Amino acid sequence: MGGGRGGxxxxxxxxxxxxxxxxxxxxPVTRASLNKQPHEVASMFxxxxxxxxxxxxxxxxxxxxxxxxxxxxxxxxRPAQKVLDLAAGTATSSLPFARxxxxxxxxxxxxxxxxxxxxxxTWLPFTAGDATKLPFKDDTFDAVxxxxxxxxxxxxxxxxxxxxxxxxxxxxxxxxxxxxxxWAPFRTVYTxxxxxxxxxxxxxxxxxxxxxxxxxxxxRAWPDQPALAERLQKAxxxxxxxxxxxxGIVALHRGFKAS
Ligand SMILES: C[S@@+](CC[C@H](N)C(=O)[O-])C[C@H]1O[C@@H](n2cnc3c(N)ncnc32)[C@H](O)[C@@H]1O
Numbered sequence: 001m002g003g004g005r006g007g008x009x010x011x012x013x014x015x016x017x018x019x020x021x022x023x024x025x026x027x028p029v030t031r032a033s034l035n036k037q038p039h040e041v042a043s044m045f046x047x048x049x050x051x052x053x054x055x056x057x058x059x060x061x062x063x064x065x066x067x068x069x070x071x072x073x074x075x076x077x078r079p080a081q082k083v084l085d086l087a088a089g090t091a092t093s094s095l096p097f098a099r100x101x102x103x104x105x106x107x108x109x110x111x112x113x114x115x116x117x118x119x120x121x122t123w124l125p126f127t128a129g130d131a132t133k134l135p136f137k138d139d140t141f142d143a144v145x146x147x148x149x150x151x152x153x154x155x156x157x158x159x160x161x162x163x164x165x166x167x168x169x170x171x172x173x174x175x176x177x178x179x180x181x182x183w184a185p186f187r188t189v190y191t192x193x194x195x196x197x198x199x200x201x202x203x204x205x206x207x208x209x210x211x212x213x214x215x216x217x218x219x220r221a222w223p224d225q226p227a228l229a230e231r232l233q234k235a236x237x238x239x240x241x242x243x244x245x246x247x248g249i250v251a252l253h254r255g256f257k258a259s
Contacts (some may be wrong), residue, residue, distance in 0.1 A: 034217055036154040038109065038130065046112030053092055053116075067176060067250050071147055072096035074174045074243070074252050075249065077104075081142040084166060086131055086159075087149020088115035091124055093176075097145070098124065105141075107134070108149075131159040136166040144166070147176040151222050160235035169258035173237060179244070179251035180224040186247055194219060225251050 032082030045052075071093070077083050079101030085094040090113050097104045098121075107129045108114055113176030114126045129135045129228075131146070131153045144163045153159045163173050181187040194216040223231065225242050228251070232240045244251050 026200045031216075034221055036152060038132075041152050041154070042110045043108035045108075049090065049110065049112035049116040051115060052113065063246065067245055068093060068096055068147070070243075070245055071145065071174060071176045071248060072100070072253060074254055075143050075145050075172070077102035077143060082140060082142045082165075084134075084136070086134075086146040086163065087152065088117070088126075089113040092117075093122050093124065093145075094124060094149040095121070097143075102142075108129075108165055124243075132162060134162045134166050138165050139168045140166045142171050142172070143167060143174065145174040145176070148178070150175055150177050150239055151218055158230060160232060160237070164236040164257055169256045169257055171257050173232070173253075173255050173257075175228070175232075175253040176250060177224060177228075177253075178219045179228075179248050180222075181248040183247060184227075190249065191220065205227075230255055238251055 016060075025045060045081040075083065075097060077097040077100040081102045083094075083097045083102045083104045085091070085097060085104055085106045087109075088094050088108050089110070091106040094104045094106040103125075105125050105127055106114075106117060107127045108117075109128060109130045111128060114128060118126045127135065131149070133156050144167050146159075146163070150159060160173075167173060181190050219257070225244070225248070229240045229242055232253060232255045236257070238258050240253065240255040242251050
């Protein structure tokens with residue numbers, strides 16, 4: 001899930017994509033910090049919006065498409081159901097749900113990402129909103145989903161509670177996020193790759209190689225599969241389970257709101 005000049009580039013295809021970059025008082029900087037200040041994160045994505053999907057496609061080597069199909073299967077959207085795609089960016093992640101005939105609301109707090117998305121997908125009801133303070137009433141959606149977004153939200157637990165609040169009783173949540181490879185030898189190689197090999201690769205293919213430092217750090221700092229499942233439970237979700245994709249490079253977590 002790439003980015004462009006001056007922004008974070010983040011991979012949907014683990015090894016080769018990423019997003020990052022933020023602003024400080026001195027102007028644009030190319031690397032987001034792990035405290036994920038909301039205005040910095042939003043600015044960072046505003047900055048990469050125009051080239052986001054193109055960079056993603058190039059850098060993810062097609063892996064993001066495979067993962068998105070798995071997300072669609074997990075969400076299992078049906079015609080006329082209401083689906084919230086949170087941190088939807090340009091709504092590339094929303095399209096698989098829209099194709100099922102569900103009513104999909106792409107929501108994001110980066111106006112730049114929303115504007116680029118709206119130009120491409122005029123029929124979708126793009127909505128500006130912060131994951132930690134959602135502009136929707138209680139019990140609105142049959143399903144709430146977020147792809148490669150939760151890791152960038154400053155207050156994860158508040159976002160998980162907000163997602164629970166706007167989901168109808170009996171509804172579900174699906175989270176698609178980078179995670180931790182489960183096979184220890186592979187995990188070691190992958191972590192080494194993220195921290196050592198990714199920056200040189202990024203220098204070769206990206207206009208913003210520093211963004212990969214944020215990508216690598218934010219993935220490394222992200223809770224592993226059981227820890228994220230526990231946080232979902234604490235936020236009120238029940239029957240929480242997860243499925244690893246690509247050996248755990250990505251994990252899909254699913255939970256339900258009690259009926
Ligand atoms: C890596 S992009 C993912 C976009 C899309 N879901 C996809 O899979 O291509 C992360 C998105 O999260 C959004 N985001 C980060 N924090 C957010 C928040 N607190 N509220 C709403 N959107 C947020 C960013 O603006 C950005 O568009």
